[in-house]
Amino acid sequence: MRQFGGPAILLDRNDINTDEIIPAKYLTEITKIALRPHLLEDLLVDGKPFDHESEAMRKAKVVVARENFGCGSSREHAVWAFEVNDKDVIVASSFARIFRQNMFNCGILAVELKPEEIDQLFAMKGDMTISINLEKSLLLAETASEKKEFSFAMNSFDRQLVEAGGWLAYADSKY
Amino acid sequence: MGKTIAEKIFDAHLREQVSAENMVLDLDVVLCHEITTPIAIMDLIEKGMDKVFDPTKIKAVIDHVTPAKDSKTAMQGKIMREWAKRHKIKDFFDIGANGVCHALFPEKGFIRPGYTVIMGDSHTCTHGAFGAFAAGIGTTDLEVGMYKGVCSFRAPKTIKIEVEGELGTRVAAKDVILSIIKQLTVNGATDRVIEFSGPTIDTMNMAERMTLCNMAVEAGGTCGICQPDRTTAEYLWPFIQDDYATLDAAVEDFQRWCSDADAEYAKVIKINVADLTPMVTHGYKPDQVKPVAEMAGTKVDQVYIGSCTNGRIEDLRAAAEILKGKKIAEGIRAIVTPATPLTYTMALKEGLIAIFMDAGFCVLNPTCGACLGMSAGVLAEGEVCASTTNRNFNGRMGKGGMVHLMSPWTAAATAVKGVITDPREI
Incomplete structure (x- = not known):
């Protein structure tokens, strides 16, 4: 199965x-x-514009935020904007339904942790790497000085979508 | 244990239970517009899957940016036109016949009680007003919907909102839904269907019910839904009269979809709207809602009346009632977009367009336009818009702009005064 994980960027926001x-x-x-240069272009963090072109942003393969990630419009462009920037894991305490479904439909991961676990990620100091063990549903977060592991729940259908490489491939073979 | 309307619709359309939580449903209608569909079409072509499961069940419109504003939007339209022709999709609404999808498709009678409906548009929840399960989905779901006629959903858990009390003068369905979103918060209904019921809903017309259901997604809801009744049957009668001997027979038949008295709900919220006052949003989230009185005097640069939330004839009548014989305040600009050609025609015949133009409004053709900042009324940095639309996100109507959501009555009153104004004071 496909491997997920890498350098993480943390966005301290609800309701992105x-x-x-x-x-x-x-x-x-x-x-x-064509969406690649514009990912998170209009994001505000602490009421200020977010630097969406920073080195940390460019390198990140995992994005961490707080609750209700991806609310609003149904545009799958939001998921593709992450995908074409090589970010294929989003970790949050909750997701909007359509965004979450779009992630799994593309065969990439929307990982839900508990709010207190997200707090622990935000409390870790220094550059973070997150790796995902899909078989065991484990998320490992590492910085130079700390290491934390969390288990996450993954619905069996979402897992099948990731294994199939997305909903279109799954549906094409089945219906 | 009885069932909710959403559970009954799921049972009737179940193709496969794919996990404890997930169900794949057969679809009655797949709706398409030119923002999310062309990229689906291009992907299906690339993958050798450019087919449609049933051309009679696909309804398509060019509505978001129309007429095209540039080469890219022109290309989106072209891809849609060629695809509709290639697959013999008869219900395709192009320039001259096009309107805002969630106003146009109901008007054409495409949505019926008990239907499953998807569209690559989050405000698809609007169609739940007809007692249908209607949900916004992304492009991959749309591709599978067009190609195979199925979509997956988690088993529906329902929040029931029981509304009672008679609405006061110039207090609208928009004020009701804004107050409900304030209470639920922007993710209070995530993965939930929001069922609107109770005596206040029973007396609402279809336009008002569509306004309610339209904004279910702003609380995270999968679908808003109302019980189909006589009002639903009367609206649909021109389209269903060959299917039923009498209107009563249609009303009776619709009953089979209605939630059972002993259905199980995730939550039941009772509200009384008798004392509700006009509401308005502040900030960048649709749950940031205050009584208009607390925001009164806030200066605006633009007033926008239109959209799938409040661009129907009933909304235009409400605004015109306030604007008749008046002018918009000096220094502001105002735009009205009748949501469909039929709305536009009716507004012309009823003299509403003349009222808007005499007041100083710019009257646009039916389009989604400025609601999502794509065309025809985009805000400049630092500008403020009083709007009858559904989203006040940062940058929604233009980067650096601020959007205050409100009812058509409040928007019209605000246009006259140039500052946010309680419509009961005009």
Whole structure:
């Protein structure tokens, strides 16, 4: 099965919405790759514009935020914007339904941890790497000085979608 | 144990139970628009899956940016047109016949009680007003829906909102739903269906019910839903009269979908709206809601009346009632977008368009336009818009803009005064 994980970037926000992830003005694109420069372009963190072009952002393969991640519009462009930037794991304490479903439909991961576990991730100091053990449903977060492991629940259907490489491939073979 | 309306619809459409939680459902209607569909079409072509499961069950419209504003939007339209032609999709609404999807499709009679409906648009929950299960989905779900006629959902858990009390003067369905979202919060209904019931809902017309269901997603809800009744049957009658001997027979038949008295709910919330006052959002989240009185005097640069939330004829009538014989305040600009060609025609015949134009409004063709900041009324940095739409996210109507959501009555009153104004004071 595909491996998931890598350098993580932490966004200290609830309710990151799809307009912040990819503004509607880019929805006229008909290729996914065209979305690449615009990921999180309109995000505010602590009320200030987020530097979406930073080195940490460029390197990250995992994004961590707080609750209700991906609320708002149904645009799968929000998921693709992460995907084409090589970010294929989002960790949050909860997701909006459509965003979560879009992630698994693309065969990539929306991992839910408990709010207190998310707090522990935010409390860790220094550059973080997160690796995912899908077989055991474990998330390992490491910094230079700390290591923490959390188990997460994964619905069996979502797991099948990831294994199949997404919902289209799954549905095509089955229905 | 009885069942909710959503559970009954799921039971009737179950293709496969794929896990303890997930069900794959057969779809009655797949709705399409030019923002999320072309990229699905291109992907299906690339994968050799450019087929549709049933062209009569696919309904498509160009509505978000229409007429096209640039080469990219023109290409989105072109891909839709060629696809509709290729697959003989008869219900395709192009320029001249197009309107905002969630206003146009109900008007065409495409949504019926007990239906399963998907669209690559989060406000698809609007169609639950007809007693259908209607949910917004992403492009991959849309691709599978178009190609195979199925979609997966988690088993529906329902929050029932029982609404009683008579709405006061110039207090609208919009004020009711804003107050409900305030109470539920932006994720209070995630993975839940929101069932609106009670005497206040029973007396609401279909436009009001659509306004309620439209914003279910702003509380995270999968679908808003109302019990189908005589009001539903009367609205649909032109489209169903060949299927039923009498209107009573249709009403009776619709009953089979209605929630049982002993159905189980995740939560039941009772509200009384008798003392509700006009409401408005502040901030960047739709659950940041206050009485208009507390925001009164806030200066606006633009007023926008339209959208799938409040661009129907009933909404235009409400706004025009306030605007008749008045002018918009100096220094502001105002835009009205009738949601569909039929709405536009009716507004012309009823003299509403003249009222808007005399007041100083710009009247646009039916389009989603400025609601999501894609065209026709985008805000400049630092500008404020009083809007009858559904989302006040940061940057929604233009980067650096602030959106205050409100009813058509409140938006019209605000246009006249140039500052957020309680419509009962005009």
